[in-house]
Amino acid sequence: MIEINDNIPFxxxxxxxxxxxxxxxVSMVVPFSSGDRSLEHTIETDIVSLAADYDxxxxxxxxxxxxxxxxxxxxxxxxxxxxxxxxxxxxxKVDLNDPVTIEIVNIVAxxxxxxAQTGDNYLMNTESSQVSFTCEVGKHISLNxxxxxxxxxxxxxxxxxxxxxxxxxxxxxxxxxxxxILPHDVLLVKRHQVLDPLYTRTEPVQSDVxx
Numbered sequence: 001m002i003e004i005n006d007n008i009p010f011x012x013x014x015x016x017x018x019x020x021x022x023x024x025x026v027s028m029v030v031p032f033s034s035g036d037r038s039l040e041h042t043i044e045t046d047i048v049s050l051a052a053d054y055d056x057x058x059x060x061x062x063x064x065x066x067x068x069x070x071x072x073x074x075x076x077x078x079x080x081x082x083x084x085x086x087x088x089x090x091x092x093k094v095d096l097n098d099p100v101t102i103e104i105v106n107i108v109a110x111x112x113x114x115x116a117q118t119g120d121n122y123l124m125n126t127e128s129s130q131v132s133f134t135c136e137v138g139k140h141i142s143l144n145x146x147x148x149x150x151x152x153x154x155x156x157x158x159x160x161x162x163x164x165x166x167x168x169x170x171x172x173x174x175x176x177x178x179x180x181i182l183p184h185d186v187l188l189v190k191r192h193q194v195l196d197p198l199y200t201r202t203e204p205v206q207s208d209v210x211x
Contacts, residue, residue: 010065010073012109013042014049024049024061026109030096041096045106046184049113069108072155075138076104106184110165111155114186119164121176122146123193133196135162142199143189145170149199152187162194163187 009031014024026047031040065073077092080100094101124144135141135154141164142149152164163186170181181187 010070012063012065012069012112014061014063016060026113028105028109029062043096043102043105045109047106047109047113050115066112068156069112072111072138073104073108076107076153077101079138079140080104107153107155107165110184110186111163114165114184116163116186116188117178117181119143119187119189119193121174121178122170122181122187123189133194135191135194140167140197142195142197143187143193144195144199146173147171149195151197151200154194155186157191160191162189162191164189164194168200 011029011031013027013029015027016024026045026049028043028045029040030042031038033039074092077094096102122143122145124146135157137154137157139154141152141154141162143152143164143166147170150170151167153167154162155165156163166181166185166187167183169183172178172180
């Protein structure tokens with residue numbers, strides 16, 4: 001368990017792998033002190049980043065989280081059961097070993113380092129009977145794909161488009177699709193293609209009407 005405050009920096013470590021041709025594994029690093037020792041907690045993600053200025057060096061690159069990273073992380077934490085009671089301005093205690101926290105770190109890494117693909121070739125034409133909704137960054141959503149409804153998380157948006165980190169695989173079933181979409185891949189979709197998470201909800205919630 002770690003208490004998040006302004007004195008604890010969150011860092012990204014980009015580690016070049018052997019024969020990776022400039023691709024780096026993205027890890028989250030949280031430095032902390034234990035007595036007089038300086039330690040760090042590392043969460044290795046499944047996100048790969050392309051080092052555009054890669055010079056063949058094997059040294060790791062360390063980057064500080066930017067405001068977008070921190071904002072998205074806090075929004076995702078707030079949406080978990082552990083974050084429901086968060087009070088604005090107070091420090092936050094987070095279990096960095098919790099699988100939920102590790103998944104959130106993967107989502108934030110994907111948002112920051114992933115390359116967004118256009119989602120049109122993977123989605124069904126949205127029918128008028130499907131109700132779109134007002135989405136927000138950090139919220140779960142559904143997409144009506146050629147292989148069924150799939151879960152995602154909104155990580156960025158503007159007036160016309162929404163950037164989603166997918167939480168489920170979308171298989172390749174058409175020649176117009178370059179490859180399958182894997183969990184933590186990033187899709188760029190139109191706002192009207194984003195649907196309420198109820199389409200992929202596996203269990204009813206209090207607001208649902210069960211027939």
